[in-house]
Amino acid sequence: MLENIRIILVGSQEPMNVGATARAMQNFGLSDLRLVDPEPRVVADLGLGAHSWAYRLAVHAEEILQRASIEQSLLEALAGVQLVIGTTVRKREIYTGPLVNAREMASAALQQAQTGKVAILFGREADGLRTEELDLSQLIVRIPTAPKQPSLNLAQAVVVLGYELFMAAQEPPAPAAPTQANREALEALFADLGEWVLETGFSDPNRQPYAVRRFRRLLHKAHLTPGEVQFLRGFLHQSRWYARQGRPKAKS
Structure with missing residues (x-):
């Protein structure tokens, strides 16, 4: 170890x-x-x-x-x-x-x-x-x-x-922790979040680093797996695409 x-x-x-x-x-x-x-x-x-x-x-x-x-x-x-x-x-x-x-x-x-x-x-x-x-x-x-x-x-x-x-x-090993996402995957997720908070107006450029820091703290607690990071990034990408396209008109 x-x-x-x-x-x-x-x-x-x-x-x-x-x-x-x-x-x-x-x-x-x-x-x-x-x-x-x-x-x-x-x-x-x-x-x-x-x-x-x-x-x-x-x-x-x-x-x-x-x-x-x-x-x-x-x-x-x-x-x-x-x-x-x-x-x-x-x-x-x-x-x-x-x-x-x-x-x-x-x-x-x-x-x-x-x-x-x-x-x-x-x-x-x-x-x-x-x-x-x-x-x-x-x-x-x-x-x-x-x-x-x-x-x-x-x-x-x-x-x-x-x-x-x-x-x-020297002590008997504790049960192994679940495999967590590596740093590259997490940084890609936080980059997506940084863009998302600006595009949605959740934060402005001056407050963006603080907002992303709060997200880092929140998501680090979750000990995200590689699959979970991929899921969250997919959700963010789809949400941003949907926002850019505008809400589709309801069919009559």
Whole structure:
């Protein structure tokens, strides 16, 4: 199950944190690392191989860095993923999924990992995940800390969540979760909804992101299957076609 857990670092700024993340992953049986739009200095450092800061911090996890892929967009890194878990320390008006602690996250992640891929998103060292990135998450995890220092170092956060995943994997597995629609299918559905709320006048362009965020939260609770996503998209397409054609006249 741990092999189906994907660690995604978005906008990484410090090569040493990338290396320390790889070491933490190796400690706790994780192996799939993706970097999304890292800063140029991170890419340059990784190119130095064994002489880089990232490799020096990896310590026996060099193979994770060697296999790590660099993606230009978060959606590319989420290809084939059925459950997306975002990490944050910020309080937002509305999240697109329930807020859980690290232990609850581990249980949900491993249940889904029995049948499909799970991704855990970590944001930039300076300001974390942006709203549009966190919006892709079906679960939101926050690690509680003392008020004087509310945020953890990136690699420290990976250690905490990696430990909980590793410990949960030692327990007898819970019943496998039903196969959920992957991220590509869900994003196509949310794109349809974004157009639909504008065409019907349900929302205006300024409020559209908020409306779609509410739909994300609502539909993430449903744990939609691939067939259910296809059904909803078909309904939306037919509704939009019908609205464009106008109501047909009744026969006399």
